Amino acid sequence: MKEGPDIAALATLLGDPARANMLAALMAGRALTAGELAREAGVMPQTASSHLSRLVEARLLVVEIQGRHRYFRIAGPEVAEAVEAIMGLAANLGRTRTRPGPKDPALRRARICYDHLAGEMGTLLYEALAAQGLIAATADGVGVTAAGRARFAAEGIDIGALEARPRPVCRACLDWSERRHHLAGSLGAALAQTILARGWARREPDSRAVTFTPDGLAAFRAFLGPEEGARRAG
Template structure:
């Protein structure tokens, strides 16, 4: 028989401002070095090492070593989902500079949420798949319809391979900026990977934001009739 979950232990780890800043910087799904996480949290490297050790021991992060360098990433999709949910219920911080305003706009438009697409783009994709009957909502998950399976396979995604993973297949993830759900899970990750492969989206350096390329705007409009609000010139 398992004991009750110790949410206080997890809450205390996330509740520290420096650790919270490092966790949010890892929410994009990439593994980052301790030095970069220290800069993001605006603390000294030695202090960052102590915080990172606590996050690893607490099961929120995993450490990867490449030669002399140590990289850190979120332990799993569940940790990312919990952080995204906290973002959705947390009050917004005031924007204090023009740079922060640009960064906030970019994150609201399109970003990575662990390994899937979030923001206006992620929600628009999910809404359109629901509208076209490619997926339906079933509890906390999405279920792919027969029509959806054909369309997704035609898009270049092998659903049999996607279903072999041990994680949730198509999870509903509450989007903190849109206040609606986007698609997470193995299928959400597969769709994001395919969009990267096609050159529809690209990462913005030093952050979670994504930009939609000209090919992406054209593909989204022709394949799914998705018309995004952000002007093509910004992509």
């Protein structure tokens, strides 16, 4: 292809195993040092520095300097959503690791995808919001309905304030483990923050995994609605 976006250059950056592991580690939404990312990638610090320089130059990562430390994070939600989409494509094509790690069941149950809820619980949330008519398909993808604006306002989420931000309010993000959609965008982030702030769930240390408490799971079921909550969020 002689015209249009250069997907080959981007694919080359994402296709390196060490860089892919670094990006996957940063999908937790936290900033990590070069040393931490070197361990995640299984490479020497000097090699990690070279990889990170390329990712920063390509604007896939940004670097923040605090004192003597440099912290790296994913450059923005559009990068995170692209990485999640590639994970979903890999899963659909059977391109999975031959040795699943011990945290895989927890990650599949519930995890943070950059800043929103993913995994089984994330897809349940998306489907329940759609079933209740709080979000609906639009010409641009998915959007908040009038009923949704009122419901989210009652939950302390101001849709008008989210609309004032440059980020899309709603985006359907293909979940790599469930192969269904979960809710991304600023509303997805706000809902994830609400779940954590209310103590329904907690983030596990050094992991993307999210664990719901027994009381939190009951509250989440109630939020999903009686039908969806009773049927699936067990």
